Structures are given as C-alpha cells and as structure tokens.
Amino acid sequence: MQFEEHHAWAPSLGMAYHVGVDGLGVLMLALSALVVLMSLVASWNNEKHGAVYTALVLFLEAGLFGTFTALNFIHWFIFWELSLIPAFFLVRIWGGKGRAKAANQFFLYTMAGSVALLLAFLALFWRRGDSILWTSRSWRSRGS
Amino acid sequence: MARGGRLLSHFQNGRVQNYLRVIAVALVVLAAILLWGRRRMITLLTLLPIVGGFAVLALARSRDLARAIGIVFATGALAIAVLFCYGLRSRDSRDAV
Numbered sequence: 001m002q003f004e005e006h007h008a009w010a011p012s013l014g015m016a017y018h019v020g021v022d023g024l025g026v027l028m029l030a031l032s033a034l035v036v037l038m039s040l041v042a043s044w045n046n047e048k049h050g051a052v053y054t055a056l057v058l059f060l061e062a063g064l065f066g067t068f069t070a071l072n073f074i075h076w077f078i079f080w081e082l083s084l085i086p087a088f089f090l091v092r093i094w095g096g097k098g099r100a101k102a103a104n105q106f107f108l109y110t111m112a113g114s115v116a117l118l119l120a121f122l123a124l125f126w127r128r129g130d131s132i133l134w135t136s137r138s139w140r141s142r143g144s
Numbered sequence: 145m146a147r148g149g150r151l152l153s154h155f156q157n158g159r160v161q162n163y164l165r166v167i168a169v170a171l172v173v174l175a176a177i178l179l180w181g182r183r184r185m186i187t188l189l190t191l192l193p194i195v196g197g198f199a200v201l202a203l204a205r206s207r208d209l210a211r212a213i214g215i216v217f218a219t220g221a222l223a224i225a226v227l228f229c230y231g232l233r234s235r236d237s238r239d240a241v
Binding site for chain 1: 185187189191192193194196198200201204210211213214215222224225226231
C-alpha cells in the first residue's frame with residue numbers, strides 16, 4: 001500500500017479517514033482519469049452538454065477516486081453512494097432513447113445492491129462485535 | 145507579421161479575454177490546491193474534481209468555458225494519477241535494489 005493517509009475521524013467509534021493505493025488501485029485511478037478526460041473532450045461539440053453536465057462528470061470522477069482509494073468500509077460506502085448520484089442524473093438527463101426507464105432501473109438496482117451490501121457488512125459487524133467495519137487495520141491485525 | 149497581428153488580435157476580442165481570465169483563475173485554483181496537497185496526494189486527487197465541478201458551476205458563463213475548465217481539472221487529475229503510477233514504479237525499483 002502506498003501514499004497512505006491516516007487521520008482520526010470518529011475515534012469513539014474507532015472510525016478513521018484512511019486512504020491509500022496499491023498496484024491495482026493506481027491503475028483504476030489512471031483509467032478513470034483518462035476516461036473522464038476523453039469523455040469531456042469527446043463532448044466538446046455536443047450542444048446539449050453545458051456546465052451542469054461537465055460538473056456532474058467531475059463529481060462522478062471524485063466519487064470514483066474516493067471509491068478506489070478507500071481503505072475502510074464506511075469511507076468506501078459513502079463515496080460509492082456519492083458516485084451514484086451524478087451517474088443517475090447523467091443517464092436521466094443526457095441519456096439516449098429510453099433514458100427515463102434506464103435511469104430508474106439503474107437507481108433501483110444499485111440501491112438494492114447497496115442496501116444488501118450494507119446489511120451484509122452490518123451483520124458481519126454484529127457477528128464479530130468489533131470495529132472491523134471501520135478500519136482496514138483491524139482486518140490486517142486479525143489476519144482475516 | 146500580418147498573420148501574427150491577426151492571430152494576436154483574436155486575444156483582444158472581449159469574449160476570448162473573458163475566457164482567458166476565467167481559465168487563469170481556474171489554473172491559479174489548481175496550482176493552490178496542488179501546493180496544499182503535495183503531502184496529501186490522495187485527498188488532493190479526490191478533492192480536485194469536486195473543486196473543478198464547483199468552479200465550473202460558479203465561473204462558467206458559457207458552454208465552451210465550462211468545457212475548458214472541466215478539461216483543465218480533468219487533465220490535472222490525470223496528471224496526478226500518472227504521477228502515482230510513476231511513484232509506485234520508482235518505489236518498487238528502489239525496494240528491488
């Protein structure tokens with residue numbers, strides 16, 4: 001793990017702001033940055049794409065970066081959910097034919113997946129009864 | 145000489161001057177963020193598009209300007225991601241030695 005940053009977030013809960021990248025993560029970061037730049041350049045001549053479109057693409061990029069660099073579940077989950085909001089509006093407003101249906105399905109499936117994921121992690125938390133959710137250090141120290 | 149004059153006269157156009165002014169503000173913001181984040185690279189990388197998005201919403205008065213500011217911030221993010229790749233590679237080669 002490289003470029004790690006660790007700051008106390010909510011110490012009473014054992015939560016920390018903990019980010020970093022490994023070899024796979026850094027490739028994902030570079031790929032996301034490249035695709036976002038290409039999408040902005042490609043939409044240069046599209047008259048429908050204005051300031052709000054550009055801002056939403058950049059917010060989506062921030063969500064992806066947070067998702068790829070998070071080293072604990074809460075941090076990852078927040079950025080994952082944040083990245084869904086601009087993605088929804090990009091599909092809903094600037095999508096092609098049938099975009100309304102596509103955006104609704106996207107929202108429903110991703111929300112259902114997120115709720116299932118959150119419940120699974122909460123079940124794991126209650127089962128083990130420690131701060132395994134919040135810090136990646138507790139995963140490592142237990143050798144899980 | 146005449147061609148050079150014609151080229152420079154484009155920059156005297158009020159609209160182009162306005163674009164250049166806003167792009168300069170965006171570049172200054174970008175430089176300030178880079179300076180602040182030199183020891184917090186991941187936080188910097190995540191914050192950069194957020195600041196870019198708000199800069200687009202706040203500063204861009206036209207579609208072209210919005211795209212230009214967006215591309216400036218997206219290029220900055222790509223540059224940092226490429227620096228990460230380079231940093232990881234050089235650390236790996238140092239470890240191997």
